[in-house]
């Protein structure tokens with residue numbers, strides 16, 4: 236049966252898991268869960284949350300991107316993307332928590348305000364301020380090296396790359412020409428990571444998926 240991932244190309248949470256799959260070189264069936272009503276119904280059957288990503292491994296269902304990534308590690312699948320040192324591991328999880336709780340939350344609310352027509356300016360201002368806080372924290376916790384933690388890719392990078400992809404694109408939509416202007420370490424980190432072929436593949440996929448959606452608007 237193997238691994239089956241219910242995915243959406245533009246979901247930053249799905250992208251986090253795809254990146255882990257690519258880096259680990261796992262053989263997984265990746266299906267676009269929202270491409271047909273049948274697949275949507277299948278997703279809802281396997282996971283009542285009906286969210287992507289959802290992993291099914293030999294019939295065992297694992298929802299939630301971070302839980303899936305940690306599951307890969309616990310199962311010893313592919314190259315390790317979790318440091319063995321507890322302190323490094325805590326740093327890795329900190330980046331994921333900041334991403335999930337403080338970066339994605341305001342960004343999700345900003346996604347609904349992309350169209351300047353009928354934009355709620357008070358909401359935009361509030362969420363941009365929240366987003367700026369998360370960016371400041373990431374900037375403070377990064378140590379200036381090419382990876383978020385240690386000297387190789389970890390789950391922290393899998394989390395941050397797709398989120399920073401959206402941050403990089405959402406900035407100009409709300410009037411910021413260079414979203415990384417006040418976070419040079421973070422900008423250097425995000426741009427530098429794109430030399431990695433797995434990261435480059437993921438970012439290219441996100442570009443295609445975003446262009447498709449924007450073309451529809």
Ligand SMILES: N[C@@H](CCC(=O)N[C@@H](CS)C(=O)NCC(=O)O)C(=O)O
Pocket residue numbers: 243245246247248249285286287288298299300301
């Ligand atoms: N906390 C979840 C978030 C997953 C999530 O919100 N996925 C969105 C796509 S980005 C989704 O499936 N939305 C469909 C829905 O909620 O019905 C994770 O980390 O996996």
